[in-house]
Amino acid sequence: MLLPKFEYHEPSTLQDALNLLSELGGNAKVLAGGTDLLVRMKQKIDRPSHVISIARVPGLDAIIPRNGHGVTIGGAVSAGAISRHELLNDRFLPLALAAGRLGAPMIRNRATIGGNLVNARPAADLPPPCMVLNAEFKLKSASGEREVAAVEFFRGPGEADIEPNELLVSINVETPMPWTGGSYIKLGARKTLEISMVNVAALITLQSPDGVITDARIALGAVAPTPVRAYAAEELLIGEKPTDELFERAGMTGVGLCSPITDHRGTMEYRCMMIEVLVKRSLKQAVERAKSWKP
């Protein structure tokens, strides 16, 4: 398959990139890893007249720890780099796990976190972990910048809170509290190279290794037009001692928040039942990791 014709731009500074975006706006698409864009262009779903590569913009592919308080992940950091990053595996595990389940090694080496987020596919791997980590997305344009919370960012299938003249430059995450553990579970047909039928990210904070749950966050993918936080299930957990029975109730509550579709990958009925199971399992894993938290 051939790419349709387009003008190609390769700015070498962020300012140049933002200027181009503000000038070309809706006629341009940003090229990062290209694992989604180039496929969509070849299939003639996207026909941008301009393509702006951010490959030469410095700094966008860096993961920068911030004094132990958090981390800033550049928008063009690859899923592969995230999955292998020591700090992210240590303190931001749902994100590292999800990045390691995205596609297959060759795709992970190209696909970027920024691309995965702004494409806003309901089944994408990285939105749920960003949502449980309370990530903030920094969007820049030639005329300014703003931060949007992960939970506010996704609007619908393929729709996110980003303007045509904006670039997602970084993802900022605060370090979770002590005694926090996280998890990410993905259900697909194969063991890898999969689009999720259901995916779940969870983050649990305990008062102490054998204490009650002080904070709980659950996010689900592929179960609604956007990835969603399961707030009602989270509320049910807070203040409670972690038990299998509690996790099961949380799973059942989680299902009530979802409106999955039936498509050729799976039926609504099955997805709903899997939400229940996967929420339970993800909570169990998160609590186990919270208990073994190390300073």
Next chain:
Amino acid sequence: MKDFKVLNTRAPRIDGPAKAVGKAKYADDLTMPGALYAAILQSPLAHAKILNIDTSKARKLPGVKAVVTSKEAGLVRYGVSPARYDETLFAHEKVRYVGDEIAAVAAVDLATAQEAVELIKVDYEELPAVFDMFEAMKEGAPQIHDEFPGNMNAEVHQEFGDTDAALAQCDLVVDHTFLNKRQDAAFIEPHSCLAVFDLDGRLTLHTSTQVPHYVMRTVAMVLGIPVGNVRVVKPYVGGGFGPKCEATPLEMSAALLARTTGKPVKMNYTREQVFLHSRARHQFYAEMSLGVMKDGTMVALRNKAVLDGGAYTSFGIATVYYSGSLLGGPYKLKAMKYDGYRVYTNKPTCGAQRGHGGVAHRAAFEQLLDMTAEKLGIDPVEMRLKNIMATGDVTINELDMSSLGMKECVEAVRDGSDWKNKKGKLPKGKGIGMACGFFVSGAGYPIYRSDTYHSTVVIKVSEDGGVATVLTGSAEIGQGSDTTMAMIAAETLGIPLSHVRVVSGDTDLSVDLGAYSSRQTLMTGHATKEAAEQIRNAIASYLAEEMDCSPESISFSDGIVKFDGQPGNFQHIRVQYIKEHRGWTDPPSGEYLTFREAARLAYLKGGTLVGTGKYKPPRLGGSYKGAAVGTSPAYGCSAQVVEVSVDMETGEITVDNMTDAHDCGLAINRTLVEGQMQGSLSMGLGECLFEEVKFDSRGRVLNPSLGEYRIPTALDMPNVKSIIVESSEPHGPYGAKEVGEGAIMPTIPAILNAISDATGIRINELPVTSERLFMALKNKENA
């Protein structure tokens, strides 16, 4: 067993280095100065009358060199089996599936050709379409071909013994139904070709195919070119698995456009077009009843098949025969009845795929066997061993098992998997299952009725005597046939493998029916062996004359020649050789006469040293209608044990272990044999757990990509214990027979039997997705 020098080893494949460094040329790597690029217009509708085709805008587009439709191509009907030629190169009057070819364009580049395709305006009158095979059989269903009322493409009715009477006398009769799904072969290399005419009107077609010979014949027939003026050359091929076993509209369009424009024309299918062209595994529905006695003796089998053929016939007639004939073994039966129906639908055409016609019905049968064993309280392994055929047995439908290590295979996987300590002893959610199967080692008859040799081979020795070149039309498609032929030639000539070269896949070199029905090792192998023997005998007789000894006293091995096992007095031959090659870097040396010196002597005495070999099977099979399908000079067989874990909460299946034994006769190359065994398992695992070509309500393929059509990844495949069982096949070269397809036969039922062992649930529809199994578990719980 004989003491082989080359055969039965793990020699590295001879095309390994070229492939490893990326120098091997595939069809899309080929370019030619001045070549045009072409594209095909395919129907967007599943069933419609063509009212008008307007190509004027496309013709006017700058860069377009030719546009062809059925008007230019003519209406020569073709297909695979002459009994059902139901295709024309381009659709006229009617399109019958989304993807039916309507026109083709050649232009200076691909972008222009594609743009021109979009400029062709076709007026359609949409017709009601039918996509389901059972709907298509109903009265009042849309009729796809006027000549085939009721959309009945082919029917088979065969009976051996009196099945109803035999079933009536059985202690137990168990029924079973089974449904698989349409597959894609998912070879890595999409079809690609380059067609060029020379000034004498001779066509050379470079194409990614399994069957240069059949492509040559079909292209010649459809385009009206004398067959002697068509040469088909196959570069390296990135997999075929069956769908590349016939001439494609791609090849014929490229050839037609090359003739029209006088320029080379290059053309590829996209991955989506590979799905639309299809010719892969049918959807099969099976209905079976097995009758047995209390002690587990199998008596009678009733088998019915319905096949969703898609819009045209392709290999379909053979397919619908195979679904019956390949259940004749490897178990002894007293009666067997088969009714098969292949039905037209408005979908891409199905054809042959690894294990042609046999795979789905084998899966149903081997499940049914386990169900029966369970009812009788007999271990499935014991039940099989009780009924198994052995070397020399003839099946009820007259297939001759001239060698059959079936029992050895069953015992090998039983012991290799520790079956006895696992069956019935695993915790819930874990299961173990087994199954058997067999397959032809080359079809007994060519696709068209003919007395042709199935393989001929020419071997030519270089003038210096140092290199033997095997010239063959056979098709190396990744399975390793070039290496196999090189090894057979080297062993027969008594020279090291490195002294043999193979040139293959070219219809100018020899006649060979190609890489299908697992035929080349046996058939091309025979011809190669015969050609090499001819050379060896010629050298021996010239040497005998020169040395004044008997030819029988001369032996060839490891590149050296012995006389009654001794060096002999050959010095004058060496002196002459060295004199002739004065200043060369590699004078022959050592205690013995070398093959090189002997072959040089033969050249000096008789001119260029050439040997030719040929093979065709003897008359095989019974005299009933359809008796030819399923016949083969030999049959390979296999048994497998699979262990699975089932996640009882999600229905996810993990295949933990596979133990596989295959009887391939003599393993020419042990590594290649294991490669075929493991490749078959992977393909069977995918078909069992993931694979399904899906359509929307208008007959468009929903998942025409390797992203959404799921074949197993490395993480889905367990480690495989491959056990090679070597019976000696009297009809095979050095006792060799097939491994490429038979090895897939037990895989699906072994997995299904293991799932049943793990969960207590019989799944009778593929693929066994986590959802399908979960829902079945839930239904059982609720029941």
